[in-house]
Structure formats: structure tokens, C-alpha cells
Amino acid sequence: MSTASASTDAEWIARTIELAVANVAAGGGPFGALIVRDGELLAEGQNRVTANLDPTAHAEVTAIRAACQAIGDFSLAGATLYTSCEPCPLCLSAALWARVDRVVFAADRDDAARGGFDDREFYELFARPRSEWDVTIDAVRPANAAAPFDAWLANAERTDY
Numbered sequence: 001m002s003t004a005s006a007s008t009d010a011e012w013i014a015r016t017i018e019l020a021v022a023n024v025a026a027g028g029g030p031f032g033a034l035i036v037r038d039g040e041l042l043a044e045g046q047n048r049v050t051a052n053l054d055p056t057a058h059a060e061v062t063a064i065r066a067a068c069q070a071i072g073d074f075s076l077a078g079a080t081l082y083t084s085c086e087p088c089p090l091c092l093s094a095a096l097w098a099r100v101d102r103v104v105f106a107a108d109r110d111d112a113a114r115g116g117f118d119d120r121e122f123y124e125l126f127a128r129p130r131s132e133w134d135v136t137i138d139a140v141r142p143a144n145a146a147a148p149f150d151a152w153l154a155n156a157e158r159t160d161y
């Protein structure tokens with residue numbers, strides 16, 4: 001059964017905005033997110049960067065972590081990530097790793113930029129050559145650089161993800 005009706009989307013999105021606004025009142029960042037599967041709310045998330053001293057504790061990541069703990073699985077296949085703001089590159093990648101089926105957002109990267117957040121800046125950064133970045137990214141490749149993957153592939157008991 002599809003749970004992607006416009007009214008349902010609007011209701012879930014409304015909840016993400018409530019979470020985001022409430023988080024500001026609690027001293028946190030203006031972001032909220034939900035994970036929904038088969039019409040059921042699996043988890044909510046709010047931005048916890050300053051509260052947890054964790055630059056990766058974005059609302060979407062927080063919701064993904066909580067949803068996975070709630071269902072006891074590292075895959076959120078079949079789920080939808082609802083978020084009060086267009087996911088930044090970190091959160092979009094987290095959604096890809098979590099294998100969600102769908103992402104729905106309200107505000108966009110331009111709204112976030114107006115709020116002083118770097119979402120749009122990071123998207124633009126990824127589109128530029130790394131040689132132009134302020135942060136230096138170097139590869140150091142010893143002869144055994146790929147040894148972890150050899151060990152992984154040799155492990156018949158591995159859990160693919």
C-alpha cells in the first residue's frame with residue numbers, strides 16, 4: 001500500500017517543522033526529521049550538534065540512528081525520510097547508506113543559507129575540484145592500503161551492507 005499521498009506527506013512534514021521550531025526553543029539548531037515506513041512513525045530526530053558536541057548530529061542522522069535502533073536493523077529500506085530542510089550532503093549520504101526509498105523535505109538549501117547554515121556552500125564545494133578546497137585531502141597509499149578489503153572479502157561470515 002502506498003503511503004505517499006500528498007495529505008500524508010503534508011502531515012509528516014508539518015511534524016518535522018514542529019520538531020525543528022521546538023528544538024530552537026530548546027537551544028538547538030532549527031532542524032527536525034522523521035523516519036516513516038508503511039505509514040508508521042519509526043523515529044523522530046532533532047538537531048543535536050551543540051547539545052551533544054557532535055557535528056554529525058544533524059536531525060536526519062539522529063532520526064536514522066534512532067529508527068535503526070528501534071527496528072533492530074541497519075537498513076531502512078522501504079522507509080521515507082521526512083525532514084524540515086533539504087538534507088545537506090552528510091545527511092543525503094546517510095539516507096543513501098540507510099537505503100531509504102524516499103526523501104521529502106520542506107525548506108531548501110537557500111532557506112538554510114539565509115539561516116547561516118552551510119548546506120548550499122557544501123553542495124557547491126563538491127562541484128569544485130578538490131585542489132580548490134580550503135581543506136586539504138591527501139591520499140597516502142602504502143602497499144597494503146587495500147588489505148582491509150582483502151580481509152573483508154576473505155571473511156565468509158561478513159555481513160554485507
Ligand SMILES: [Zn+2]
Binds near residue numbers: 060087088090
Ligand atoms: Zn545534514
